Amino acid sequence: xKREDTIRILITGGTIDKEYDPLTGELNFPKSHLSxxxxxxxxxxxxxxxxxxxxxxxxxxxxxxxxxxxxxxECLENKIIVxxxxxxxxxxxQVLGKHARGKTIVxxxxxxxxxxxxxxALFNLGCAFSAVQALPQGVxxxxxxxxxxxxxxxxxxxxGEFEEISHSTSFGGRYRSFI
Amino acid sequence: xKREDTIRILITGGTIDKEYDPLTGELNFPKSHLSxxxxxxxxxxxxxxxxxxxxxxxxxxxxxxxxxxxxxxECLENKIIVxxxxxxxxxxxQVLGKHARGKTIVxxxxxxxxxxxxxxALFNLGCAFSAVQALPQGVxxxxxxxxxxxxxxxxxxxxGEFEEISHSTSFGGRYRSFI
Amino acid sequence: xKREDTIRILITGGTIDKEYDPLTGELNFPKSHLSxxxxxxxxxxxxxxxxxxxxxxxxxxxxxxxxxxxxxxECLENKIIVxxxxxxxxxxxQVLGKHARGKTIVxxxxxxxxxxxxxxALFNLGCAFSAVQALPQGVxxxxxxxxxxxxxxxxxxxxGEFEEISHSTSFGGRYRSFI
Amino acid sequence: xKREDTIRILITGGTIDKEYDPLTGELNFPKSHLSxxxxxxxxxxxxxxxxxxxxxxxxxxxxxxxxxxxxxxECLENKIIVxxxxxxxxxxxQVLGKHARGKTIVxxxxxxxxxxxxxxALFNLGCAFSAVQALPQGVxxxxxxxxxxxxxxxxxxxxGEFEEISHSTSFGGRYRSFI
Numbered sequence: 001x002k003r004e005d006t007i008r009i010l011i012t013g014g015t016i017d018k019e020y021d022p023l024t025g026e027l028n029f030p031k032s033h034l035s036x037x038x039x040x041x042x043x044x045x046x047x048x049x050x051x052x053x054x055x056x057x058x059x060x061x062x063x064x065x066x067x068x069x070x071x072x073x074e075c076l077e078n079k080i081i082v083x084x085x086x087x088x089x090x091x092x093x094q095v096l097g098k099h100a101r102g103k104t105i106v107x108x109x110x111x112x113x114x115x116x117x118x119x120x121a122l123f124n125l126g127c128a129f130s131a132v133q134a135l136p137q138g139v140x141x142x143x144x145x146x147x148x149x150x151x152x153x154x155x156x157x158x159x160g161e162f163e164e165i166s167h168s169t170s171f172g173g174r175y176r177s178f179i
Numbered sequence: 180x181k182r183e184d185t186i187r188i189l190i191t192g193g194t195i196d197k198e199y200d201p202l203t204g205e206l207n208f209p210k211s212h213l214s215x216x217x218x219x220x221x222x223x224x225x226x227x228x229x230x231x232x233x234x235x236x237x238x239x240x241x242x243x244x245x246x247x248x249x250x251x252x253e254c255l256e257n258k259i260i261v262x263x264x265x266x267x268x269x270x271x272x273q274v275l276g277k278h279a280r281g282k283t284i285v286x287x288x289x290x291x292x293x294x295x296x297x298x299x300a301l302f303n304l305g306c307a308f309s310a311v312q313a314l315p316q317g318v319x320x321x322x323x324x325x326x327x328x329x330x331x332x333x334x335x336x337x338x339g340e341f342e343e344i345s346h347s348t349s350f351g352g353r354y355r356s357f358i
Numbered sequence: 359x360k361r362e363d364t365i366r367i368l369i370t371g372g373t374i375d376k377e378y379d380p381l382t383g384e385l386n387f388p389k390s391h392l393s394x395x396x397x398x399x400x401x402x403x404x405x406x407x408x409x410x411x412x413x414x415x416x417x418x419x420x421x422x423x424x425x426x427x428x429x430x431x432e433c434l435e436n437k438i439i440v441x442x443x444x445x446x447x448x449x450x451x452q453v454l455g456k457h458a459r460g461k462t463i464v465x466x467x468x469x470x471x472x473x474x475x476x477x478x479a480l481f482n483l484g485c486a487f488s489a490v491q492a493l494p495q496g497v498x499x500x501x502x503x504x505x506x507x508x509x510x511x512x513x514x515x516x517x518g519e520f521e522e523i524s525h526s527t528s529f530g531g532r533y534r535s536f537i
Numbered sequence: 538x539k540r541e542d543t544i545r546i547l548i549t550g551g552t553i554d555k556e557y558d559p560l561t562g563e564l565n566f567p568k569s570h571l572s573x574x575x576x577x578x579x580x581x582x583x584x585x586x587x588x589x590x591x592x593x594x595x596x597x598x599x600x601x602x603x604x605x606x607x608x609x610x611e612c613l614e615n616k617i618i619v620x621x622x623x624x625x626x627x628x629x630x631q632v633l634g635k636h637a638r639g640k641t642i643v644x645x646x647x648x649x650x651x652x653x654x655x656x657x658a659l660f661n662l663g664c665a666f667s668a669v670q671a672l673p674q675g676v677x678x679x680x681x682x683x684x685x686x687x688x689x690x691x692x693x694x695x696x697g698e699f700e701e702i703s704h705s706t707s708f709g710g711r712y713r714s715f716i
Contacts, residue, residue, distance in 0.1 A: 015562065022648035023697045025552065025564065041302035042290060043324035044340055111221060111559035116653045123220035126305020129324045134313040145222035145308045160560045161223055194383065201469035202518045204373065206383065290380035295474045339381045399660035400648060401682035402698055469579060481578035484663020487682045492671040503580035503666045519581055 007047040007132055008077040009034060012068060012092075013055040014085030016110035016121045029054035033114045034083060037125060045129065048077070057085025057092075057109075065095045072096060078103045079132045081125075085109055086160075089141060090153055097139040097150030106132040107141045107150075111160055185225040186311055187256040188213060191247060191271075192234040193264030195289035195300045208233035212293045213262060216304060224308065227256070236264025236271070236288075244274045251275060257282040258311045260304075264288055265339075268320060269332055276318040276329030285311040286320045286329075290339055365405040365490055366435040367392060370426060370450075371413040372443030374468035374479045387412035391472045392441060395483060403487065406435070415443025415450075415467075423453045430454060436461045437490045439483075443467055444520075447499060448511055455497040455508030464490040465499045465508075469518055543583040544669055545614040546571060549605060549629075550592040551622030553647035553658045566591035570651045571620060574662060582666065585614070594622025594629070594646075602632045609633060615640045616669045618662075622646055623697075626678060627690055634676040634687030643669040644678045644687075648697055 011017065011032045018027040032051055052071055053064060072080055084092055086109045093107050108128035114121035127142035139150040143162040152165050190196065190211045197206040211230055231250055232243060251259055263271055265288045272286050287307035293300035306321040318329035322341040331344050369375065369390045376385040390409055410429055411422060430438055442450055444467045451465050466486035472479035485500035497508040501520040510523050548554065548569045555564040569588055589608055590601060609617055621629055623646045630644050645665035651658035664679035676687040680699040689702050 015559075020649060020653055022552075023695075027562070037302075038324075040297050041299040041324065042340065043302075044342075045324040112557055115655070116557055118219050118652070120220040122301040123216075123222075123305040123308075126302040126307075126324070127309040128305075129302075130306040130309035130321060130326060131313055133326055134310060142309060145217075145220065145224040145305070147309060147312055158560075161221065163223075194380075199470060199474055201373075202516075204385065291378060294476070295378055297473070337381075395660075396682075398655050399657040399682065400698065401660075402700075403682040476577050478578040480659040481574075481580075481663040481666075484660040484665075484682070485667040486663075487660075488664040488667035488679060488684060489671055491684055492668060500667060503575075503578065503582040503663070505667060505670055519579065521581075 003076045004078070005046050006077050007045055007079045007081060007129070008075050009047055009049050010068060010071055010080060010082045011049065011051040012053050012057075012060075012064075012082060012084050014057050014083060014089075014109040015113055016083055016108075016124070017054060018056075018113040019115050020113075027113070032083075033121075037114055037122060041122060041126075043129070045133070050075075055085070057088040060085070060088055060092065065092050068092060069095055069099055072100045072103065072105055078137075080105045081128045081132050082107050083109060083125075086111065086143065086155055086162075089143075090150075090155060093139055093141055093150040093153070100139065102137055104132050104135050104137050105139045106135070107139075109143065182255045183257070185227060185256050186258045186260060186308070187254050188226055188228050189247060189250055189259060189261045190228065190230040191232050191236075191239075191243075191261060191263050193236050193262060193268075193288040194292055195262055195287075195303070196233060197235075197292040198294050199292075206292070216293055216301060220301060220305075222308070224312070229254075234264070236267040239264070239267055239271065244271050247271060248274055248278055251279045251282065251284055257316075259284045260307045260311050261286045262288060262304075265290065265322065265334055265341075268322075269329075269334060272318055272320055272329040272332070279318065281316055283311050283314050283316050284318045285314070286318075288322065361434045362436070363404050364435050365403055365437045365439060365487070366433050367405055367407050367439045367441065368426060368429055369407065369409040370411050370415075370418075370422075370440060370442050372415050372441060372447075372467040373471055374441055374466075374482070375412060376414075376471040377473050378471075385471070391479075395472055395480060399480060399484075401487070403491070408433075413443070415446040418443070418446055418450065423450050426450060427453055427457055430458045430461065430463055436495075438463045439486045439490050440465045441467060441483075444469065444501065444513055444518075447501075448508075448513060451497055451499055451508040451511070458497065460495055462490050462493050462495050463497045464493070465497075467501065540613045541615070543585060543614050544616045544618060544666070545612050546584055546586050547605060547608055547617060547619045548586065548588040549590050549594075549597075549601075549619060549621050551594050551620060551626075551646040552650055553620055553645075553661070554591060555593075555650040556652050557650075564650070570658075574651055574659060578659060578663075580666070582670070587612075592622070594625040597622070597625055597629065602629050605629060606632055606636055609637045609640065609642055615674075617642045618665045618669050619644045620646060620662075623648065623680065623692055623699075626680075627687075627692060630676055630678055630687040630690070637676065639674055641669050641672050641674050642676045643672070644676075646680065 017032050021028050084107050089107050106128045108124050110121035112119040131142045141148045141153050196211050200207050263286050268286050285307045287303050289300035291298040310321045320327045320332050375390050379386050442465050447465050464486045466482050468479035470477040489500045499506045499511050554569050558565050621644050626644050643665045645661050647658035649656040668679045678685045678690050
C-alpha cells in the first residue's frame with residue numbers, strides 16, 4: 001500500500017542545513033532546519049520528515065548512499081524529496097536513478113545555508129516541492145530553478161551551478177515528448 | 180513562433196512585493212523585488228521580467244485582469260508565472276483559465292512580503308518555477324507548497340491558506356490520470 | 359537600596375516591536391521581541407524586562423505616560439531603557455525629563471520593526487545599552503546613532519529622523535562641558 | 538585641529554565583516570559591510586570609514602597593530618571606532634591603550650557575521666557608537682552589551698564572551714567614580 005498524498009523528506013545534511021558555530025568559526029550541523037523552514041512557509045502538503053544523517057556530502061560513503069537508497073525503496077510514500085550536499089548530489093542521484101524504481105525522487109540542496117542571509121534554500125525547496133508533485137516517476141535534481149534528470153546533470157565546480165551534460169537528452173526535451 | 184526555453188514573469192504586485200514605509204508606517208510598492216529575488220537564488224532558467232502593474236489585488240479591476248490576460252496571450256513564451264496578491268488571485272486565475280489557451284500559466288504570491296523576515300515568498304516562487312516547467316498547459320496556483328488548478332481552489336479567509344473547493348476534482352486526481 | 363548593576367527595560371510598544379499580520383495585512387503587537395533580541399545578541403549585562411504596555415505611540419494617553427513615569431520612579435534600578443514608538447517618544451521623554459530625577463533613562467525605538475528585514479532595531483538598542491551605562495543621570499533619546507537630551511530633540515516628520523532643536527544647547531555641547 | 542563632531546571608523550576585518558563563499562564553503566572578506574550597515578540603520582552621526590585591512594584577527598601581526606595605532610594617532614578625529622576580530626581584539630586594544638593618548642577609541646566586532654541571520658553585529662556596532670560619543674578619553678571594548686576598559690578584559694575562549702579580569706577594577710567601578 002502506498003501513501004499517495006504524502007511527501008517523504010529524507011534529510012541527509014549538506015549546506016542547506018549548515019550553521020555557523022561562533023566558537024570555532026566553522027560550519028557544522030547542530031540540527032536540521034527543515035522543520036523550521038516548512039513551518040515558516042506555511043507548507044500545507046502532507047509530509048513526513050526523516051533525518052537519515054547530517055553530513056557534508058564530501059564525507060558521504062557508498063554505505064551512506066546505500067542507506068539512502070534503502071530508505072527510498074522501503075518507505076510507504078512514492079513522492080520523496082532528498083536534501084543533500086551539492087558536491088556529491090549527482091553521485092547519490094545516480095545510485096538512486098539506477099536502483100530506485102516506481103517513485104518520484106527529487107534531490108535538492110543549497111549553495112548558501114538557510115540560516116544565513118540571502119540563501120537560496122527556500123527557493124530550491126519550493127522547486128523540489130512542485131517537482132515531486134508534478135513529475136512522473138524518476139530521479140531528479142532541482143537546483144538553480146531548473147529541473148534535471150539524474151543521468152544528465154553535473155555540478156560545474158567553477159561556477160557552483162548545476163548544468164546539463166548534453167543538451168540533446170535534456171530534461172526539457174524528454175519531458176516535452178510525453179505531454 | 181514560441182520561445183520554448185524562456186519563462187515570462189508577469190509582475191502585478193501583491194504582498195510578495197510590498198515594502199514597509201518607515202515614514203507612514205504603511206505597506207506600499209516602491210519597486211518590484213522579483214529581480215533581486217531571482218538574483219539571490221542564482222536562478223539559471225532563462226526568464227524575462229515584465230512589470231504589468233504593482234497593485235494590492237483588492238484594488239484590481241476587471242480592466243486590470245483583461246490587461247493581464249492580454250499580456251499572457253500576446254507574449255512569445257508559453258510558460259508564464261504571474262505574481263499576484265492573494266486576496267483576488269483566484270478571481271484573476273479564473274479569467275485566464277477561461278480565456279488563455281495553449282500555455283502553462285502559474286499564479287504565485289506570498290502571505291508575508293519578501294522584504295520582511297520569515298517570508299514565504301522565495302519558497303512559493305520556487306514552487307511556481309518547477310510547476311511552470313513541469314506541468315502541462317493550463318492555469319494553476321502554487322501556494323502553501325501545493326499546486327491547484329484554477330477551477331478548484333479558493334483562499335480560506337480565516338486561515339489565509341489556499342485549499343481545494345472539492346476533493347473529487349482536485350489537481351492530484353486530475354494529474355494522476357494522465358501520467 | 360538601588361540595584362547598581364542591573365538595567366531595567368520598560369517595554370511600551372512602538373514600531374520596534376510591531377509584527378506583520380498575514381491575515382489582515384496590518385501591523386500589530388502579538389508579543390514583544392525584546393527578549394529574543396537580547397538573546398540573539400548574547401547580551402551579558404544584567405537586565406530585567408518589564409512589559410508596561412504594547413502600544414502604537416500615537417495611541418498613548420497622558421495616563422500611559424504617568425504609568426511609565428511611575429514605573430521609572432518606583433523601580434529599584436537607576437539605569438532604565440524605555441522602548442517606545444517614535445511618533446510621541448519626545449513627548450514621553452519630556453514628562454520623564456521633568457519628573458524623574460536621579461536616574462539615567464534612555465528612550466529608544468525603531469523606524470523599521472525588528473521582525474522585518476533591514477531593521478534599525480538592534481543598532482538602536484545597542485546605542486541605548488551603552489548610553490544607559492555610560493551617561494550621567496538624566497533623560498535621553500538614542501536614535502539614528504545619536505544621543506539627544508530630552509529637552510533638545512524633535513522628530514522630523516518629513517525625514518523620519520531625530521534632530522536637535524537648537525545646536526547651541528546640543529548634547530555634544532552639554533556633555534563635553536562636564537567631562 | 539581636531540574634528541570634534543566626526544567619528545572615524547577604522548575597519549580591520551574580523552567576523553563582523555566575514556562572508557560565506559558558496560564555491561569554497563569557507564568564510565572570507567570580499568568587501569567590508571560597514572557602509573551597508575550604517576546605511577541600513579540610518580545613522581546620522583557624521584562619520585568617515587577607513588578600511589585599514591580585512592583580516593581574521595588570528596592572522597594579525599605586530600606590524601598590523603602598529604599600523605592601526607598609527608592611524609589612530611594621526612587621524613584628525615578624537616572619537617574612533619575600530620572594527621576587529623574578537624580573537625585578538627584584547628591584544629590590539631592593549632597596544633592602543635598603552636600608546637594612544639587623548640582620544641576615545643572603542644573596539645567592536647561580532648561573534649556572527651553581519652551577513653548571516655541572527656547576528657550580533659548591528660547591536661554591537663550600536664553599543665560602540667554610543668560608547669565613543671559618551672565616554673571620556675581612553676581605550677574600550679564594547680561586546681555582549683557591556684563596556685570594558687582595555688586593561689581589564691579578556692575573551693573567554695569557552696563561552697566566546699568577553700568578561701572582566703578582575704571585578705574590583707571593572708569599568709563599572711571606575712566609571713562611577715567620576716560621574
